[in-house]
Amino acid sequence: MGNRRITRRQFIQRSGAAALGASFAGTLLAGCGGGSEGGSGQVAYWSNLEGSGPQDYFGKNIETPFEKSNKGTQLKVTFQPPDEMDRLLRTALQGGEGPDIVMTPGPAYAQEYIDANLFAELDDYAGQYGWDDKLLGWALDLGRVGGSLSAIPYQLQTMLLYYNKSLFGEMGMKPPKNRDELEAMAEELSGQGITPFAAGIGDDPASIEWYPTVFWNHYSGPDALYQALTGETKFADPIFVEAIELFKTYVDNGWFGGSQERFFSNGFDTLHADFGEGKAAMNVEGSWFMASAVDFFGQAAGNENDWDWTPLPPLREGVPPELYELGIGSTLSVNQSAQNPEGAAAFVDYLVADKARVTEWMAAVPSAFNAPLPFQEGDFPSSMDPRVERQLVSLSQATSEGNFGYTNWSFFPAKSTVYIQEEMQKVLTSDITAAEYCSGLDEVFKEDRKEGLVPKIIKPGSA
Amino acid sequence: MEANHTAAVPKRAPGSLRRRRRMLAWVFMLPLLVVNVLVILGPSVATIYYSFTDWSGLGPAEFVGLENYREILSDGDFYLAMWHNILWTLIFLTVPISMGLLGAFLLSQINRFQIFFRIVYFIPYVVASVVNAALWQNILDPDRGIGSTLASIGIPFLDGVSFFGSERLALPAVAFVNNWAWWGFVVLLFLTALQSVDAQLYDAAKVDGAGRWQQFINVTIPGIRPTLVFVVLLTIINSLLVFDYVYIITRGGPAGASEVVGTLMYKEAFERFEAGYAAAMGLGLSFVSGLIVLVFIFLRRRGWEI
Known part of the structure; x- marks a missing residue:
């Protein structure tokens, strides 16, 4: 491996930024416009x-x-x-x-x-x-x-559990406070032909990362994540594997989006419309959803339903009950x-x-x-x-x-983030196991750490 | 007058005129040449360089020799994506070309409404891929698309089928959408070629007792061979470089089931920030495309009528 370095002047300025091949040249050159005019x-x-x-x-x-x-x-x-x-x-x-x-x-x-x-x-x-x-x-x-x-x-944003308040009212349900309550509700909703969680990654496959984020924070816990992100423990540890297995079980049950295939193909409009219409009862999504909730609930959306949110419940004993991924x-x-x-x-x-x-x-x-x-x-x-x-x-x-957790997209380096997004799909399709997924992440993350690409990890109050 | 005029022109004049014309031609070509050097040659040379580096797309690049190429050779995702490109090529060498030949042949048999059908077939080709993709994403939506509509009138076989969410169906479904936009263009190419086939050849074939199929095989196909070869070459190269429909509709998913080298390369460059590795991948793909073109040139020089 050599260490010859090139400078911007030698290659980039002259040839534009279209250095990745003529096929990308147009797109890349477009990116050069709009800069500071001084x-x-x-x-x-x-x-x-x-x-x-x-x-x-x-x-x-x-x-x-x-x-x-x-x-x-x-x-x-x-x-x-x-x-x-x-x-x-x-x-x-x-x-x-x-x-x-x-x-x-x-x-x-x-x-x-x-x-x-x-x-x-x-x-x-x-x-x-x-x-x-x-x-x-x-x-x-x-x-x-x-x-x-x-x-x-x-x-700033966080992950939340949104619920169709009108549907919950009709069914006499209350927002779940722990895993047992959440699973009991999901069983009951499924039995009645209602999808427990509106979900889908058809419009943005990378958004699958929301789920490892949620399950690692609310099952594994912020302390475990802090330790792994700072290199004290491994992402291959059982506590992370179990979280991914739990998510896969929920998807296999049809709780997210209705089925695995629909989870892969549902677009945001579809899943949000299902949520607003009461075909789905809950939605695990970031705080940004509040900006568009008005489009799917109430008169503007052609229904009389209302929504509300609650913190995502702990999925394991010992995880803080009110925890917000940062x-x-x-x-x-x-x-x-x-x-x-x-x-x-x-x-x-x-x-x-x-x-x-x-x-x-x-x-x-x-x-x-x-x-x-x-x-x-x-x-x-x-x-x-x-x-x-x-x-x-x-x-x-x-x-x-200090009562916070970590979102993948904010605290994991780019390669680890892409690994989390891309390989998660393979876990759901059973091409790889949850253990293989977490071991693979561990390897990618170690490389990222070695290259100094991990951003500063702030310590949660409980750690 | 004419003789005097001729006599007045120096003997070297025709040669000089030719030189001036050649010069003028170069002058006209120069702007295009400059543009090509800037937007193709420059980035191409840079791509070759970066393919030998570990470059994230930011900051200095570290020279790593053949490391990227070695990595590609052991990259399972690359092989899977290349396999999908091959499948894609096979689909596009058969489906749109067959449909194009059939469409062109049928259109050549009618005079009324031919222009209308030409326009109708051609429209998807000029519509932006993002629009075509959105259209078919809605049509093939498992809940709100054609499957549920058919189910509501008692034809349930497509009900709930998630074309783009199924590992088995994603690649052919995206190919179907792309084919929908592509085949009309192929029809027009073949139709133009068909119109240049001498009608007397068909008459002669008929006299010899040839049926429709024999006329097609022995008159039409040889008559449009250059266009057919052009379409085959275009199809192979386009299939190797395919990117837009896959990226827009599935982004290579689910779980890599529709990943092609183009989308993988994009992810390496702009998501994983492995720009050097992506450059090597792009160069590998260009090498395969170039090889195919060379094979065609070689065969042509060996006397093949293609």
Whole structure:
């Protein structure tokens, strides 16, 4: 193995970022557009907001007021598809382009950019804007690598158990508090022709990772995950294998999506419609679902049903009863080659640090602007859905008390994450066993650890 | 006048004109050449380099020699994906080509509404693959698609069948969708070729007592052989490079049941961040495509009428 290094100038700038072959050339070159145009005062920001509603809201309520309150700084916003964001960023940054404010899909991704020295250090700005006093401590810890702050966790999320409140009312059911109750309910619902959990990965096969996340956190527990993520124990240990076996059993029972094949093919619209119509009783999904629940429940969806959420119950003795997996939808950083780093940092501060502003935005566009701030009851405007407020306060309080778990997409490196997504399907189709799956993950994770790709793992309060 | 004019032109003029014309041709070709060098040759050279490196797509690349190629040779996922490409090729060498020949032959027999049918057959080809895919995902939805509609009128054999969720059906189902968009184009190619076959050959065959099938085998097929070979070559290369429909509909799932090299390569590059390994994979695929083209050229030079 040699160690000859090449530079960006030698290969990448000249040939564009289409280095993976002519078949990808068009797509990759497209990613080079939209970068910072430099010029004094301009700050380029790529946002992952989807839909004309949230994008218009951003323009009117965030972009314009920011420019007004920061004379001389012009914000140049480009909305990128969330699924494509990292690929476009990777290409642009490698080519010396890209936005001034860099949004990555999570800490594990940010780590790679930090290692490649593509992000500016934010410590001075943290002092200038008082982020240590405003933001949650664990969030800043997570963005610090080698003692320097380089990324701010943003768009906080967690996994929840949603239930069709109207259906539960009709059937005299209450949200399950433990595994026995959950399984008894699933049996009863199945017997009555109702799918216990609306589920499917047809639109986004990677979303299968929600389930290992849920079963490892609520069966194996956050302490076991912390130990494995920090290399103290192995993912091949029985406690992780058993969690995956339990999930497979539930899928084999037809509890998730109706059948294994439907679990593979159901798209989000189908599964959410089933949930709203009462064909399915519950839905294991992230807090982001609250933003679209209105499309599937009530008059707008052509039914009279209502929804609510509850924390996912512990699936084994000893796991905390109210546990929230910590998910970080994105991180915010300042491009090392930003033309206007002060303006970029000012916008990061504007976006995350002012509770009054942020809560307004969070009420208007649920889950899009969840900043790492210590929220309490009464912090939010009256226009906010009380279910959303309850979730935000619960997550904020739980994480500040150390009562949190780990989502795969936030705390596992990219290769381990892809392994979790890809190979999980093979467990469900019985191509591999749960033990083989976990052993395989252990090997991939060890490689990731050896390469220093594991992001900082914050310790849960119970560990 | 003419003689005087001729006499006035220097003897070297025709050669000079030819040179100027050649120069002009090069001038016209130059922009295209520059574009090709920039978007094909440059990235291709870079791809060759990166295939010998361990590169994540970010930062510097570490030279690893033939390591990526060695890894490919022991990569079960790559072999499975390549096998799916071969199956895909076999499907597309048979189904759309047979349908295309039949469609073109039937269309050649009618005059009225021929243009209408040509347009109808061709429309799916010009519709964006993402639209075609969404259309068929809805049509083949196990709960809300054609299966449940047929079941509601007493034909239940497709009810609840999850075409894209079944390991057994996913690959052929995606191929079916892609074929739906592709075969109309093949019809038009064959129809154009059929129209250039000399009608007198059919008359002569009839006089010799040839039936429809014998006319098809002995007149039509030889008459459209260059187009047929072109379509076969196009099909093989397209099948090796297939990506869009698989990525849009199943992303290679479930559990790799519809994974092809194109989607695997994408995942390696942009999900696992093994850009060097993906480059080696892409180069391997290009090598196979190039080999097939070379075989065709070789056979043609050996006198095969293809």
